[in-house]
Structures are given as structure tokens and as C-alpha cells.
């Protein structure tokens with residue numbers, strides 16, 4: 277596939293070495309790990325190895341704290357529902373307004389079942405107010421679910437600190453770390469984080485494999501009940517090939533961690549500075565001082581994101597947008613709205629997310645192409661005139 | 676990625692009549708910045724004849740919004756105002772060889788801009804008739820107020836009814852849960868309880884047609900368009916009828932060609948007229964309708 281892929285927060289390319297590691301488990305090593313013969317035995321061993329590779333990436337104390345699931349979304353649902361089931365007398369959930377739909381949609385659905393959900397707001401840089409969080413914590417809080425890094429802006433939340441506060445209040449703490457795992461070093465054994473979600477396809481493993489980290493001793497109620505796989509905590513015959521793939525990907529992510537936080541970060545910074553310098557009325561969303569090394573989200577005022585993506589695509593450049601139109605919804609990204617980004621900019625946000633495969637030449641090319649595209653669309657915009665916004669503001673009916 | 680027709684792409688990449696029209700005498704500004712669409716339509720009308728001599732647009736919006744605006748300006752040029760006002764949003768979509776269902780609101784905006792520009796030229800005040808309620812069906816931009824009112828006015832009992840009367844739920848179907856909740860609420864007001872699986876009003880009291888009769892009617896309609904398709908080297912076959920959804924396969928020169936979507940829309944219209952009910956025609960080759968998902 278030709279082209280420049282700057283949409284690694286959406287999904288990543290499976291590394292060749294990961295594919296290589298997986299292949300034998302489709303054919304020669306096809307056994308069911310639960311079986312009582314040597315076909316199954318070897319596969320069981322491969323899963324054990326993968327579990328330890330993931331344990332190392334997460335900095336978990338025990339390999340038994342790693343539960344393989346089918347995706348990040350399943351891990352999120354399992355964690356939150358388990359916490360509610362395990363503590364039936366606690367009826368409140370604390371989360372944020374900028375979570376991924378994997379958490380938000382579940383929470384709004386739980387509200388209908390009588391749970392009280394507190395959605396912590398963020399400021400204009402996407403930061404939480406910890407004093408307010410502290411006030412919300414009580415003996416009614418069953419679980420706190422706060423993402424490690426936001427998928428749209430890359431902004432970090434202080435989850436380690438927040439987990440300690442939850443722990444002090446006797447509440448369970450879950451974090452959706454789907455975007456953070458593999459990009460930033462983790463050391464879960466030194467934290468009070470009870471549960472953490474991982475998704476394989478964000479770190480060069482296949483789609484359809486995830487992990488739920490469950491700290492030893494944390495009370496748990498399975499979502500899928502049936503066989504005794506994953507120590508009875510997640511029934512269903514293991515997705516052996518993908519588990520092996522995720523193990524390998526975890527190992528490779530460990531090796532690339534330094535590169536990710538130096539070289540990838542340098543390229544991201546160059547891309548961002550290059551675009552901002554050449555495009556008037558554009559700005560970075562989220563917190564530029566505390567975010568994922570690979571992500572930058574830029575708002576281009578007075579134009580719409582899907583139109584930008586279509587033109588980028590014509591140049592072979594893949595990125596994504598928080599505009600309403602790309603998702604078929606009529607509202608722009610809830611993350612941009614939560615930060616109070618005005619509609620005229622929220623619809624024009626574009627996320628560029630790099631990976632260890634990104635190159636300097638690609639960055640240079642994108643810096644060269646973007647300003648042209650933005651100028652071309654602004655020429656069509658009723659909000660724009662010449663070099664800036666119209667003097668007499670455009671104010672349509674039904675605004 | 677959306678599955679846009681070639682015509683939509685062409686009008687997006689090379690928009691016609693974009694930019695300010697200096698001596699415009701009818702200007703319509705419509706849109707909704709929260710929805711990410713806004714459009715200024717500028718008309719130059721000849722006062723003696725009411726003929727639109729020129730039309731330009733400026734649009735803040737997605738690919739299909741820009742393409743719809745471009746198409747609209749091409750369509751109204753040379754028409755009198757009264758003729759132009761007959762252009763419906765379906766006409767705009769047809770002109771572009773169809774829009775994905777979730778994008779139909781882009782053509783609606785074009786139509787509104789036209790009404791607003793004509794009103795502006797005539798010195799009238801134009802006000803849109805949008806209801807302001809929580810958006811339930813994103814595919815067709817239909818809000819809770821509209822759905823509630825329609826359920827009340829027509830004593831509707833099923834999601835299918837709501838789709839037939841308002842279109843809500845007729846696209847990706849992710850709003851069915853939301854529609855059901857409104858049904859539960861409104862039906863409770865009139866002392867009924869919502870029962871899932873209740874046959875829709877139309878099915879319960881059809882225009883005296885059995886399913887077999889319906890299928891025969893559908894076949895007759897297809898038969899009537901067949902000669903035309905064959906002339907173009909194609910054909911159509913009825914595969915299945917599942918309630919309001921009619922599955923067909925297009926073969927020969929028609930399959931996958933640009934005209935397919937257009938042809939199907941024409942046939943769907945014809946079927947609706949014959950059957951006197953809302954139906955949806957679905958070609959079985961996947962990919963004709965793209966599906967929306969959240970931002971990953």
C-alpha cells in the first residue's frame with residue numbers, strides 16, 4: 277500500500293515479525309490449549325509466553341494478572357460491569373466527558389439502570405480538575421474509569437494519582453490505556469490501578485485481541501461465563517494466533533520504547549511546528565506539554581474536517597478528523613466540545629498520529645501539502661475572505 | 676470512508692460556481708454550525724423574467740455538502756424562481772447519482788438555501804421549520820420532538836411505523852433503541868404499553884394485500900422496467916422480500932455501473948407508488964451503503 281499513513285491512533289500495521297511469530301499457530305500448532313495431548317500442550321506454552329511478554333510491557337507483578345480478551349472495548353465493558361457486580365451496594369461511577377465511546381456509551385446505558393454517573397469536565401487544554409474529582413469520591417463510588425491518554429488529542433490524565441485517591445475512598449479504579457500501552461513506559465506494580473484495558477491493534481498486533489489487566493486480589497465478576505479459560509475469568513477458546521502475535525508485539529514495543537519517545541516525538545514536533553508556521557488560524561488542541569509522543573491534533577478554523585481528509589487522501593495522506601461528518605453523526609467530536617473548542621474550529625480538527633514506521637520524508641511531504649489544501653477549502657468557505665475571517669461575520673439562519 | 680459516487684467526487688474536487696457573486700440580488704444563508712454545515716447561496720435574478728441568470732455558493736461543510744452546493748447552482752441556473760423552487764432535495768441527490776443515507780441532510784441544506792435566497796430576493800422573511808429537540812436519528816437528522824409528535828398524531832406502535840412516517844431508523848438502524856424508548860414513553864401517555872414485535876400499523880391493516888399479492892405487484896413493477904434495462908444490456912432480479920426491504924440483484928451492464936444507484940432509486944420510487952407504502956430496495960452486492968462508525 278502506497279501512501280503516508282498518519283492515522284496510527286485508529287489502527288496500526290501488523291509488524292512483519294509479529295506475523296511471522298503467529299503463522300505456525302494457524303497450521304502446525306493448531307491445537308486447543310485446553311486439550312490433554314501434546315497438540316494442545318505446545319500452544320498452552322506459547323500463550324504462557326505471550327502472557328509474560330505482556331506482563332513485562334505493563335510492568336505487572338504477576339503474569340496471572342493478564343487476561344486475554346477480544347478487544348479494548350470488551351476489556352472496558354468487563355472491567356466496569358465487574359466492578360458494579362462485585363459491589364452491589366455502591367451505585368455510582370466516576371468517569372470523564374472525553375472518554376472513548378467504549379466507556380461513555382456503556383456509562384450512559386448504565387444510567388438507565390439506575391446508576392449515577394459523574395462525568396468530570398475538562399478545561400480548554402483537556403485537563404481534569406482533581407479537587408472536583410476528590411469531592412465526587414465517596415463510599416457510593418463503585419468504580420472510577422479514566423483513560424490514560426486521550427485518543428483524539430493524546431493528552432494524558434494523571435491516572436496514577438487518581439488511582440491512589442480512588443483507593444483511599446475504597447473505590448475500584450479502571451483505566452482505558454488503549455492509546456498509552458506501547459507508547460509510554462508503564463509500571464503497574466507500583467500503582468494502585470486495579471484494572472487496565474489494552475487493545476492489540478494499536479501496537480502493531482492484529483485487530484480483535486485485547487487484554488484486561490486485573491490486579492491480584494481485586495474482586496472480579498466475569499462477563500463471559502462458560503469454560504475455564506483464562507482461569508475462568510474469560511470463557512471462550514483462546515484466540516491463540518492473536519495472543520501469540522500480541523505477545524511478540526509487546527516485546528517489540530518494549531524494544532522501541534526509547535525510539536518512540538525520542539525519534540517519533542521529534543518527527544511529530546517537526547510536523548506540528550511546520551504546519552502551524554505555514555497555516556494562519558490553526559492551533560493545537562489538547563495539552564501540548566503532556567501528551568502521547570506520536571499524536572498531534574490541529575484545528576483549522578472555518579473549514580470542515582471531512583473535506584480536508586478527502587483532499588489529503590487525494591495526495592495519499594491518511595489522517596482522521598473530529599468533524600461530525602466523518603462519523604456520520606451531526607455533532608463534532610465530544611472531546612473538542614468538552615474542551616470548549618468553538619464549532620467553527622471543532623469541525624476542522626485533524627489528527628495526525630505517527631508510528632515507528634513514520635519517516636522524515638513523509639513529514640516533509642505533509643508539511644508541504646497541508647497549507648495548499650487548507651487555502652483551497654478556505655476559498656470555498658462563507659466564513660473566510662482573502663487572508664482571514666470575513667469582517668462582517670457570517671451568521672446563517674438556524675445556526 | 677464514505678462510498679461517494681463519482682459525480683459527488685467530481686463536484687467536490689472541481690466545484691462549479693464557487694465563490695462570491697458580486698452582483699447577486701438574492702442571498703440565502705442557512706446551515707447549522709453545530710452540524711458542521713453552512714451555506715451561502717447567491718443568485719442573480721433578472722427582475723423582468725424572474726430567471727436565475729447566475730448562481731454561486733460558499734460552503735463550510737463536508738465533501739457531500741460542497742458537492743450538493745455545486746450541483747444546486749448548476750441545477751437552478753436558467754430556471755425561473757418558481758421552477759427552481761420545485762427542485763427537491765431528492766432531485767439534488769439524484770443529480771449527484773445518490774448520496775449515502777447519512778448524508779441526505781446535505782442536500783436538505785441546499786434546498787433550504789434556495790428557499791432562503793428566493794425569499795431574500797422577494798423581500799420576504801424566511802424561517803425554517805426545524806424542530807429543536809435531541810437528535811435521535813443521525814442518518815436523517817430527525818429529532819425527538821418530531822418523532823414524538825408523529826407518534827402522537829398517528830397513534831404509531833412500532834419502530835417500523837416511525838420509519839415509515841418520518842424516515843427515522845431507515846438508514847443504519849443504530850437509532851432503533853432510541854426510537855423504542857420514545858415509543859414506550861408516548862404509548863404510556865395514551866395508556867398503552869409498547870410491545871416489541873407488534874406488526875406495524877400498515878402491516879396490521881394493509882391495503883387489503885397479502886404478501887403473495889405484494890410480491891406479485893413487485894414483480895410486475897420490475898417486469899415493467901426490465902425492457903429499459905435490457906436495452907442498456909442489463910437486468911434485474913427479485914431475490915427476497917423481507918417486510919419493507921426488497922432485495923434485488925442487478926446483472927449485466929447495470930451491475931456496479933454509475934447508473935445503478937440512480938436506476939434503483941427510480942425503481943424504488945415506482946414500487947412505493949404501486950404498493951402505497953414505504954419500502955427500501957437493497958442491491959445484494961455489499962458496499963452500496965456505507966456504514967458509519969465512531970472515531971477510532
Ligand SMILES: Cc1ncc(COP(=O)(O)O)c(C=O)c1O
Pocket residue numbers: 285286346347348349350376378423425426427452454455475476477484486970971
Ligand atoms: C481510547 C480507546 N479505547 C478503546 C478503543 C477500542 O478498542 P477496540 O477497537 O480494540 O475495541 C479505542 C480504539 O478505537 C481507543 O482509542
Ligand code: FES
Pocket residue numbers: 811812813814815843844845846847848849850851
Ligand atoms: S441513525 Fe437512524 S437510521 Fe441511522
